[in-house]
Amino acid sequence: MQPNLMINDAEWDKLISDVAYYFEDLTLKRGFQYYKQNRVRSFRMISSRRVMAVVEGREDYAVSMELDSLTDSHCDCPVQGPCKHMAAVLMSVAESQERSVNMLANAKAVIDRKKAEALEAAAAAGVSGGRREQAKELAGLIPGATVEEWRNYMALLTAPLAQTVRNPHYAERALSAIAQAKADLPPGAELLFQLNAHLFILESLITPSGSHNAGSLSSFGYSLGYYTAIAVSELQEAITSLMKRSLPLASEPEAWPRLKDTLAHVQLEMLTESRDRLREQPYFSFCYDQLWQRWIAPNASDPALYLEELEALRERAGGLGAAVNRSALLLAESRMYFYLSDDKAAWERLAAASERPGLHPDELLGCLEPLAEAGHWSRLAAWLETTGPLLSSRLYNLHRYAGYWEEVVRRLPETEPRMWDTLSAMLPLSGDIYEGKLLDHGKWREWMDYQLSSGKEPSDFRVSDLQPVEKNAPELLLPFYHQAAERFVLEKNRHSYKAAVKLLKRLAKLYKKMKREERWAEFLDAFTGRHSRLRALQEELRKGKLIP
Structure with missing residues (x-):
């Protein structure tokens, strides 16, 4: 900007x-x-x-x-x-x-x-020396601790906040309490500690009981309050920001065990997570995807890692039995097959997941961004063809999906017919982006055919919306305006007569632009003669200076 x-x-x-x-x-x-x-x-x-x-x-x-x-x-x-x-x-x-x-x-x-900051500062200053000593002691233990031990320390540090209302202020205070036990950690371990701190607080926000046992989210069809949802959203933004930072596993290979322990925890929560929030991707599904995309896949040179995860997913699902969410399992398996470049197997699992309720569109399109970042345009085209028709939610904005198609077509022009075939197969869900692309690519006749087949009226558009067609293919607008004007007249009321005259004035400009004034004069004479008995219409024609 x-x-x-x-x-x-x-x-x-x-x-x-x-x-x-x-x-x-x-x-x-x-x-x-x-x-x-x-x-x-x-x-x-x-x-x-x-x-x-x-x-x-x-x-x-x-x-x-x-x-x-x-x-x-x-x-x-x-x-x-x-x-x-x-x-x-x-x-x-x-x-x-x-x-x-x-x-x-x-x-x-x-x-x-802000009004309460002074009181909060006073309360913070009143922390007992015993708790400060405890934080100092835990700081000495953190560098050698496992992820599970980290989480136990976090529970001790945030215990005084247990009865606090879950809102953004609670999340800030909880992060501040954990920061009291500041330890000297290598860069990779520090990132993992920060991630686990944010995940720990995320769980305390979305788990009503306050329990931090893995998998405890599965039993709650729980609706978050507004301020809790704000805090969760802020934490997700913070987690995304954390994962955009590079995890230096090459120079810090000792961080791998903690990374795998973090993955195992997120995996369990993801497989047992409630999926009744249609407006956003489930929390731990989002974390699981980001963990693989940002930190694990960029550092994985051996495909055995993905095969191990597939085996771990199936073993964990078998142990959970009826508690496992099948959609989450299918999506996770699909991502592993994606990393193994077995697109057919990945698509089969995506298709099966798309048939189930509670699926967020971002979960179907999660593999598009890595392909675009890597410049794998041919493979991205195949994924766009396959995943687009699986989308069924009208609540989803498809402009990002359309943007990937533009990137592909710009680099591989021969894929343009595949784009049109895919978008047309996605109608009516893809209506907005389909119309926009027809205009962007100068497909004026196809655009007009789509409007007519959709039953659109000129009044459905702003004048500026129709200007590209008016400039490049004005003849296509003639039947569009003519038919609409006649329909308005048939309604036989003053309001519709005014609308008809407004369209007729636009028609007059089109005929003049096309240098077909004589044809316009013939039409207008026939029109006024045909409707000569409609006095109100005649009055509106005079007001619009179309007739004397």
């Missing part, structure tokens, strides 16, 4: 304060859900203080946000004042500024937290 469009720290703090003051907490919650569902489209920062976007709701709503004065902002929706569409756009502002989206979504709690 251009430097002159960046929001400085003072402006960011003021925005949080203003959001907390003007928006209801429930409105922020709903706006955050809209943001997470990728409903914000056409996002543009006009300046560092003004933002425009379109938000998908019951229909598309145009939103204009004035960051210096939120009361001067506007949304086309029926709500008077701050609404969830405005809130969703503000979340996108935070993302574009690389600021914490969750902090903005939780603005009221953030402000309350």
Whole structure:
């Protein structure tokens, strides 16, 4: 983003304060859900203080946000004042500024937290000397401890917070408590310790009983509260950030045992995790995928590692019996076959997993990013062909999937027909990206055929949406406008007559652009004559200066 469009720290703090003051907490919650569902489209920062976007709701709503004065902002929706569409756009502002989206979504709690900082600081200063001594003692044990022992130490360090409400502030305090036992660890071990600390706190957030026994999440069809969900989301962001850092296993091979112990713990939680959250990937499934993609696969030169994991998955599943989630098992096996370059076996397991409920689309598309990063375009095309038709959720934004197709076609132009075949087979789910790509590739007739077959009307589009077709193939719009105008007239009411005249004026411009004014004059004479008895229509034609 251009430097002159960046929001400085003072402006960011003021925005949080203003959001907390003007928006209801429930409105922020709903706006955050809209943001997470990728409903914000056409996002543009006009300046560092003004933002425009379109938000998908019951229909598309145009939103204009004035960051210096939120009361001067506007949304086309029926709500008077701050609404969830405005809130969703503000979340996108935070993302574009690389600021914490969750902090903005939780603005009221953030402000309350700042007010309580003095009390918290006093409470922290009152930590007993005995607990400080315990933290110091544990710090001496951490360098030689196993992952299981680390987790036991973390339980001791966070025990005073056991009755604390599970929210973002709890997560911060728990991480701070674990940091009291700061140990001198090599870089690889330090990363693994930090990962396990975040996973430990993640479990304490999503496990109502507070138990940290592996596999304890399986029995809970538990719905998180709003503030707990915010904390979980922040932890996932932190875990993703941690795993983007390189794990130096080549120079620190002694870190492998701890890495494998961490994997075994995550594997068990992943296989027994509840999968009833349709809007986001299950927590430990996400961690499991990231662990392999970021840390293990880049350091694995021997395919035996993937074969060992396949065996471990099946052995663990056999021991869990009915407690194992079959979707999670199939997805994990698919990823191992992917790393073994056995794509057929990987696809078979993905197809079987896609038939089960509770599957998040990101889990079907998780192998696309590694292929794109490695530049394996031919293989990526095959994966796009196979995985796209497995998607069945309308809640998913397919623009990232479409972006991979663009990358493939740009490098391998001969794959373009395969892209069109795949996207057309995915209709109507792929409708938005299919339409967009038809326009991007100048397939004007195909685009118009799709609109007509979908029963679309010109009123379904903004004028700017139709400008590319109007500029490059105006003749295709003639039947589109003609048919719609006639349908409006048949409704026989003043509103529909106005809409018909509006379309006729657009038709007049098209005929003039095509230098077919005589044909337009003939049509207009026939049209007015055919509907001469409709006085209201004749009045609207005169108002529109189409007839004298």
